[in-house]
Amino acid sequence: MRHGGDLITYRDLYGGEFIDFSSNINPLGVPNGLKDIIYNKIDELTFYPDIKYRKLKKKIAVYLGCKDENVVVGNGAVEIIDDTIMALGKKVITTTPAFSEYSLRGQVHNKRVIEVKYNKDFTVNTNALIKHLEEGDLIILGNPNNPTGLRVEPNKLDMLYKEVVKKDAYLLLDEAFFEFAPKDYDSINLFKKSKYKNIIILRAATKFFGMPGIRLGYACTSKDIAEKINKIKLPWSINTIAEIAGNYIFDNKDYIEKSIDLIFEERKFMMDELKKISWIKAYNTDTNYILIQLLKSNEKEIFNFFARNGILVRKCSSFKELGNRYIRVAIKDRKNNKKLIEVFNKFEKEIL
Amino acid sequence: MRHGGDLITYRDLYGGEFIDFSSNINPLGVPNGLKDIIYNKIDELTFYPDIKYRKLKKKIAVYLGCKDENVVVGNGAVEIIDDTIMALGKKVITTTPAFSEYSLRGQVHNKRVIEVKYNKDFTVNTNALIKHLEEGDLIILGNPNNPTGLRVEPNKLDMLYKEVVKKDAYLLLDEAFFEFAPKDYDSINLFKKSKYKNIIILRAATKFFGMPGIRLGYACTSKDIAEKINKIKLPWSINTIAEIAGNYIFDNKDYIEKSIDLIFEERKFMMDELKKISWIKAYNTDTNYILIQLLKSNEKEIFNFFARNGILVRKCSSFKELGNRYIRVAIKDRKNNKKLIEVFNKFEKEIL
Numbered sequence: 001m002r003h004g005g006d007l008i009t010y011r012d013l014y015g016g017e018f019i020d021f022s023s024n025i026n027p028l029g030v031p032n033g034l035k036d037i038i039y040n041k042i043d044e045l046t047f048y049p050d051i052k053y054r055k056l057k058k059k060i061a062v063y064l065g066c067k068d069e070n071v072v073v074g075n076g077a078v079e080i081i082d083d084t085i086m087a088l089g090k091k092v093i094t095t096t097p098a099f100s101e102y103s104l105r106g107q108v109h110n111k112r113v114i115e116v117k118y119n120k121d122f123t124v125n126t127n128a129l130i131k132h133l134e135e136g137d138l139i140i141l142g143n144p145n146n147p148t149g150l151r152v153e154p155n156k157l158d159m160l161y162k163e164v165v166k167k168d169a170y171l172l173l174d175e176a177f178f179e180f181a182p183k184d185y186d187s188i189n190l191f192k193k194s195k196y197k198n199i200i201i202l203r204a205a206t207k208f209f210g211m212p213g214i215r216l217g218y219a220c221t222s223k224d225i226a227e228k229i230n231k232i233k234l235p236w237s238i239n240t241i242a243e244i245a246g247n248y249i250f251d252n253k254d255y256i257e258k259s260i261d262l263i264f265e266e267r268k269f270m271m272d273e274l275k276k277i278s279w280i281k282a283y284n285t286d287t288n289y290i291l292i293q294l295l296k297s298n299e300k301e302i303f304n305f306f307a308r309n310g311i312l313v314r315k316c317s318s319f320k321e322l323g324n325r326y327i328r329v330a331i332k333d334r335k336n337n338k339k340l341i342e343v344f345n346k347f348e349k350e351i352l
Numbered sequence: 353m354r355h356g357g358d359l360i361t362y363r364d365l366y367g368g369e370f371i372d373f374s375s376n377i378n379p380l381g382v383p384n385g386l387k388d389i390i391y392n393k394i395d396e397l398t399f400y401p402d403i404k405y406r407k408l409k410k411k412i413a414v415y416l417g418c419k420d421e422n423v424v425v426g427n428g429a430v431e432i433i434d435d436t437i438m439a440l441g442k443k444v445i446t447t448t449p450a451f452s453e454y455s456l457r458g459q460v461h462n463k464r465v466i467e468v469k470y471n472k473d474f475t476v477n478t479n480a481l482i483k484h485l486e487e488g489d490l491i492i493l494g495n496p497n498n499p500t501g502l503r504v505e506p507n508k509l510d511m512l513y514k515e516v517v518k519k520d521a522y523l524l525l526d527e528a529f530f531e532f533a534p535k536d537y538d539s540i541n542l543f544k545k546s547k548y549k550n551i552i553i554l555r556a557a558t559k560f561f562g563m564p565g566i567r568l569g570y571a572c573t574s575k576d577i578a579e580k581i582n583k584i585k586l587p588w589s590i591n592t593i594a595e596i597a598g599n600y601i602f603d604n605k606d607y608i609e610k611s612i613d614l615i616f617e618e619r620k621f622m623m624d625e626l627k628k629i630s631w632i633k634a635y636n637t638d639t640n641y642i643l644i645q646l647l648k649s650n651e652k653e654i655f656n657f658f659a660r661n662g663i664l665v666r667k668c669s670s671f672k673e674l675g676n677r678y679i680r681v682a683i684k685d686r687k688n689n690k691k692l693i694e695v696f697n698k699f700e701k702e703i704l
């Protein structure tokens with residue numbers, strides 16, 4: 001299993017529906033009104049999407065607080081990761097454990113890939129990153145990182161960025177889970193004064209707006225890098241429905257606030273509950289998923305037990321460095337979160 | 353202008369709506385019922401698309417008459433062109449004039465690109481293609497070719513394929529406009545007995561099913577090549593709505609027949625009418641667009657005149673070899689085709 005959210009495989013294997021804790025999607029579902037907007041505009045499928053995505057970029061620029069010329073869009077965040085690697089990286093320096101595509105896409109494009117281990121507490125080892133950094137290289141960092149859940153601390157980010165600029169290299173911050181994170185810093189604001197020189201800040205509609213099916217990623221970067229990426233992009237890669245959704249969702253302030261509040265509250269609930277369970281270690285998180293170390297079991301046993309109880313969790317052995325004693329669970333709404341906790345307790349009673 | 357269909361630019365420039373003869377889309381619009389299917393399934397946006405697109409590949413295999421394992425899917429045909437170049441081509445050998453992305457994607461992936469000119473009558477110069485062909489190379493041929501409109505003749509295709517197999521090279525036939533072409537041969541049938549060894553036959557939902565906004569391309573190839581392409585593909589590149597549409601459209605026999613009949617009839621009408629106009633040369637075509645040489649004008653003058661009369665045509669100087677005396681027009685329904693002919697006649701009266 002390279003990725004979470006593969007419901008269809010498990011429907012076939014276990015023959016039923018699941019509560020999906022394996023992919024980290026906003027439990028509120030898609031914003032209200034989106035369904036009608038799409039229905040009313042379906043005739044636009046008879047046209048190509050705007051090859052320059054002008055209106056969409058304007059909407060995103062307003063949402064992010066940057067200029068249109070700084071915005072790059074993609075068919076999911078993963079396409080922008082791919083485009084950035086193609087357009088920029090001499091070699092790719094990334095971390096492990098992390099989203100597997102950082103390294104894979106580097107390999108697909110025949111780049112040298114260096115993977116730097118996280119520290120034991122899953123904070124970034126900036127010194128190790130810098131040690132490998134040369135002119136033209138691309139560092140890719142999850143911020144917050146998947147599956148470990150933590151953001152790069154502001155002082156480390158500042159230090160790292162200075163090195164990147166000094167060496168004329170590039171830093172791609174994958175902030176696909178940004179909206180779920182605490183508001184102590186916002187990279188878009190942080191790097192505004194440097195006009196996003198040598199940095200690409202990547203975000204996604206997928207997770208926060210509850211629509212992984214729509215495939216819409218976007219990034220804020222310098223005008224220069226945006227031009228380089230646009231030059232090598234496939235034409236029309238964001239389809240018309242994603243374009244329509246993108247033109248709608250960012251105005252939906254009510255949904256945005258509700259989602260942020262929900263995740264903040266449920267994160268606290270989940271962490272409190274998980275910490276009561278003696279045979280697991282739940283790692284602190286800045287986002288809407290939690291990495292859990294299994295002190296008295298393994299991912300296979302837990303996965304199967306939870307699947308038999310209607311819940312899909314993410315096994316983590318496909319992430320390098322983690323071995324077979326870790327799982328990742330999403331944070332959902334109270335009703336489902338309670339069910340997850342119940343199944344942990346059930347496992348303790350019946351199996352341990 | 354690298355591509356047709358850029359309505360938004362021209363809406364801005366000319367301040368009005370156009371009948372778009374610059375992109376080659378089925379004039380019937382999207383199949384009946386698609387709108388309701390999408391509306392009823394919009395909640396599926398809250399899930400990732402099937403990362404393996406199992407149901408979709410099954411539907412396409414039935415439509416094409418091949419096995420599931422032979423099917424590759426993409427975010428538009430252009431993504432499959434890109435994937436094929438990445439996965440296979442030592443160097444890329446293509447033709448000119450042709451769809452610009454064949455060469456561009458080769459360049460983006462740092463491949464050597466060789467462009468072979470069409471013969472004067474826009475038939476393929478197979479000898480010139482073969483002269484450059486070495487082991488591992490990828491030949492890309494539009495079939496029918498865009499913007500010239502002709503298919504590769506069966507005897508040439510046979511000869512070329514034998515050379516490709518002999519040299520262990522690859523042949524990508526871009527058949528995005530296949531359904532509009534005469535039914536004298538079907539490449540999927542033709543290469544079935546050789547199990548699609550060394551060949552990729554590419555098609556698209558975009559044009560024939562009237563939905564360029566949906567971005568859905570698919571190809572039939574050997575199991576071996578399909579695996580190579582799937583290995584380097586971006587995950588989830590076809591979004592959920594395209595997946596839903598793809599699961600629906602291929603069963604729609606009535607729409608398919610109606611569309612084929614319409615284009616056959618209108619192609620005859622258009623060719624008859626265009627041949628009456630003395631100051632242009634309309635080239636024979638196997639598909640739903642016509643290349644027109646302007647014997648007494650140039651693309652700019654014609655483009656502007658037609659735009660002022662509410663019609664968008666495709667200037668062709670962005671296609672290599674064609675210069676500024678060619679335009680391309682789509683074949684639409686009778687009402688619109690008549691309007692196009694009227695504007696030609698109006699130009700003759702007012703300008704020539």
